[in-house]
Each structure stands twice: as C-alpha cells, then as structure tokens.
Amino acid sequence: MSEVEVKHLGEGYMDSASLKKVGVIYGDVGTTQFTCNVIGNLEQGDYVQVYHERFGWVLGKVDEIKRKTNLTLEKAIKLQDDDFTVKEIVAATVVVIGYRDERGLLQFPRTPFNVGSIVYKAEEEFIKKVIGIKDIREKGAYIGRLYRYRKIPIYLDINVMVQKHVSILAKTGAGKSYLTGVLLEEFLKHNVTAVVIDPHGEYISLRTPSKKTKLHQEFGVLPRGYEGKINVFTPDVQLNKGKPLKFTLSSMTSRELLNLMNLDARQYLIPLRKAMDLLKTSRQYYTIKDVMRVLESEENNALQPLLSQLEYLDEMGIFDKRGTKINEIVQRGKLSIINLRGVPPDIQELVVQRLSMALFELRKRNKIPPLMLVVEEAHNYAPQQGTSSSTKILRTIASEGRKFGLGLCIISQRPAKVDKNILSQCNTQIILRVTNPNDLRAIGNSVEGLTKGSLEEIQRLPVGVALVTGGNIPMPLFVEIRPRETKHGGESVKVV
Numbered sequence: 001m002s003e004v005e006v007k008h009l010g011e012g013y014m015d016s017a018s019l020k021k022v023g024v025i026y027g028d029v030g031t032t033q034f035t036c037n038v039i040g041n042l043e044q045g046d047y048v049q050v051y052h053e054r055f056g057w058v059l060g061k062v063d064e065i066k067r068k069t070n071l072t073l074e075k076a077i078k079l080q081d082d083d084f085t086v087k088e089i090v091a092a093t094v095v096v097i098g099y100r101d102e103r104g105l106l107q108f109p110r111t112p113f114n115v116g117s118i119v120y121k122a123e124e125e126f127i128k129k130v131i132g133i134k135d136i137r138e139k140g141a142y143i144g145r146l147y148r149y150r151k152i153p154i155y156l157d158i159n160v161m162v163q164k165h166v167s168i169l170a171k172t173g174a175g176k177s178y179l180t181g182v183l184l185e186e187f188l189k190h191n192v193t194a195v196v197i198d199p200h201g202e203y204i205s206l207r208t209p210s211k212k213t214k215l216h217q218e219f220g221v222l223p224r225g226y227e228g229k230i231n232v233f234t235p236d237v238q239l240n241k242g243k244p245l246k247f248t249l250s251s252m253t254s255r256e257l258l259n260l261m262n263l264d265a266r267q268y269l270i271p272l273r274k275a276m277d278l279l280k281t282s283r284q285y286y287t288i289k290d291v292m293r294v295l296e297s298e299e300n301n302a303l304q305p306l307l308s309q310l311e312y313l314d315e316m317g318i319f320d321k322r323g324t325k326i327n328e329i330v331q332r333g334k335l336s337i338i339n340l341r342g343v344p345p346d347i348q349e350l351v352v353q354r355l356s357m358a359l360f361e362l363r364k365r366n367k368i369p370p371l372m373l374v375v376e377e378a379h380n381y382a383p384q385q386g387t388s389s390s391t392k393i394l395r396t397i398a399s400e401g402r403k404f405g406l407g408l409c410i411i412s413q414r415p416a417k418v419d420k421n422i423l424s425q426c427n428t429q430i431i432l433r434v435t436n437p438n439d440l441r442a443i444g445n446s447v448e449g450l451t452k453g454s455l456e457e458i459q460r461l462p463v464g465v466a467l468v469t470g471g472n473i474p475m476p477l478f479v480e481i482r483p484r485e486t487k488h489g490g491e492s493v494k495v496v
C-alpha cells in the first residue's frame, strides 16, 4: 500500500505531516462509507479526514469498529489446548460526512476514495469547518463541548429554539433535568423570557450557585445564582414556597369543572350547569363556595357526591374570584417557575391547560413578550394515548406557536408515550441515554440523519452526554454537557 500524494488545496491545515495516521482504506469503497484497518488510537465516534484526489480533504466519522480474525469456532475448539497465533485486524467503518466546496457548501465526494488512502485523525479546525459549527455566543445557548473534543464549544441558536421548539428525551437518571437546568441558565443569561412547568420543584435551585469543580474551569463556566431573575408560583402555598397561582372560576365551563371530578357527567352536569348559570346572572365573579351554596339550597341528597368533590376542589385552593394575572407571571427576561410539587395530577393538568391557553391567547395579541414554555414530564400533559385536557392546547402551540413567538420545550423520559404530533414539531432535539426499544424506535422515526451506529451509541451514552440535532446544528452531534452554574435540584434521594 502506498501513501497518496497530498496536494495543498489553499487552506492552512492541509499538511498531512502534522496529522496523526490512524488507518488505511481497504476493501470495497463507496462514496458514503468505507472501511479502514485501524493502526492508531481510534474509537467509535471519532472524526477522521482522508485526502481525495479530486475533492481534497474529506471529513468522516467512525460509525463502528470490529476486530476481525481468521479464527473460526472449529479451529478455536481444536486449538484450545495448544499455543497458536491468530491473524487479526481491527477494522473501522467510516461514514463520510463530506467537504466544503469553494462556495462553502457541504458536498459529498462523487467518486470513491482510492483504496490504500491514509486515514488521519481529523483536526479540530477542519471538523468545525466541515460540520459548520459556529461560535454564536451572542445569540447562542452554550450547552457544552463536542463529545471527546473538549476544545470545540457547541452553541444552540436561541431564536431557532424558540421559533421551532425543542425536545429533551432520555431515560430516567440520564441527566434530563441537569441539562434543562443548563438551558434555563442560558435563557436567563440571554434575558429570554421563560415559563417552566416544574412537577417536582427541582428548578428552584437555579437561584443558588453550584460548588466550583475542576470541570468548571475546563468548560469555561463560573458558578453563579439567578436569584433576582426568578419568580416562583404554586397552586399549593401550604406545601411549597412561592406566590399563589389561582384561576378565575367564572372563566370555567361546567363541563370543564366536572372533568376535574371523578363523577358521572350524565348525572351531575345539568345541576352544576344550572347552579353556575344562576350565579352568572347575578355576579361577574363567584367562588366554589358560592356554587356549593346554590346546590345545597336544592336540598337534594343525590347531589352529595358533587358537593363532596366541590369541597375537595375548594380545599385545593386553585380557584378564586379573580385568578393570578398572566402579566404578573410572565415578566420580560425572567424565568417563572410553576412549582407543582405535591399537587394532584388532575389539578396539574388543569394548571398546564389553563396557563398554556392564556399564554397562547395573550401572545397572539402581543400582550406578553415572546417566550419559551418548558414542559417537564410532557408524557403526563401531552400523552400519545388517552385523554388529557392539556394535550390539545400543547398541540396548537407546537403547530402555531412559532408564528407568535411562543416556543415549546418538551421534556420526557418516555418519548414513545408523548403525543407524536407535538414531538414531530420539535426541530431541536436533545437526546440523552435511552434504552427502551419503543422509545428508541420513536427517536429513530423522528430524528433525521441518524446512523445505525448513532442509535446504538444512544443506548450506551454516559450520563451527561447528549445527541443534539436540528436547529442551527447541521447534523446530529454528540455533546458533553457543560457543568451547571447553579445547584442541580434533581438529585436522587439517598436511602442510606
């Protein structure tokens, strides 16, 4: 095998002498994929560069590595008690990413590489140029560094994220809420208005700086807190700290109210509607207690289950004569946390539905600033199967929100259980470790440009490494998430 002559194509980093040799191309060579034997230190996921005699330097990525031997099972059984030598090579399958032409467009070589071409470990500048990784720190969210290439920072375009929505998917414990915390820190730093639905109250710690570690220095991050830029609202002020979140009862229909109760609608809808209609004729605002008084005046024992459920809703304290003003919740450049810790699931759904509806309507009329709505545990509020009162409005935001500057960020540990219409509208996808076959299938179906090797790698990703695709990222990239500036609030509870 002879080394190909390396020509200079007008760029400063074309001298092969400074590059590290890692393999030689052999066997059948295609224009999109080739195999090389591994002679240096090469791992799955590494970037390599090869000189193409017509198109110059081309970037590729190791998709799979195999150890190939001439030892068959029969031979191994025969020889197991003797000394023997086995011929083996380590072979890498490389997927061709391409090269930038003179206009800066990403192109594929249209003819295969020469067999015998030397494969080099790719230079960082070359990787950045071919992939199109840009330093957009002014308008970008700094989420981490290219996996195994700690000198290459990755920024996600915040405008693209708000305009075209985001999904964060991973199995439990893979680092979803840590990463969501990183994104929220970036929103706060760039004065992006955001509202986060926080079912576990884990984002309140964004107020508190994290402890400084060696990683902070390596990633160029300093611990800090965002106390002055965070407002917390909660429907249950007895359980959680925060301003009360209430909804106006008179804006609810009798059917919507009945949907919150575990009751047969056929039996109770008419009396409830009659009571609410009666109150509407005499006053603009009324409370659950008012509705109960009207029903009690009927002196009908059959209404007792309805009265008990109304009493339960009254105790939840979610309705009032006047609800919390959305202008108070949404404040320009600030993060509003809706802390739903300990709130029953039906009430959580109601909060997400009412709040999302109000945000959508007010954004349409430009009464509140453009914003990002972040929904944790999205499989609960927008399930693929069954009914949830919040699914419809979240679908509407996913399909129409971009026109009005209302972005959606969906987070879930069960991608297969999230409404497909909503997931398919999320243009920026951040995927951490996933192992469930149904979830992997859902991801494979919704992410463009995922290779077989990448789908396999998703199952083995270490905590804190994510596959990022869409938005301003031109192709799926593995990213090592940067350390948090603020304290992570989602630590698991230690039993011992």
Ligand SMILES: Nc1ncnc2c1ncn2[C@@H]1O[C@H](COP(=O)(O)OP(=O)(O)OP(=O)(O)O)[C@@H](O)[C@H]1O
Pocket: 170, 171, 172, 173, 174, 175, 176, 177, 178, 179, 413, 463, 464, 465, 481, 482, 483, 488, 490, 491, 492
């Ligand atoms: N990028 C990271 N760097 C360092 N540690 C991390 C990183 N991401 C996650 N961790 C750690 O891994 C653990 C799990 O992370 P996290 O709480 O974000 O998981 P999760 O996917 O949100 O889990 P759950 O679904 O149970 O809420 C935490 O202890 C967290 O500190």
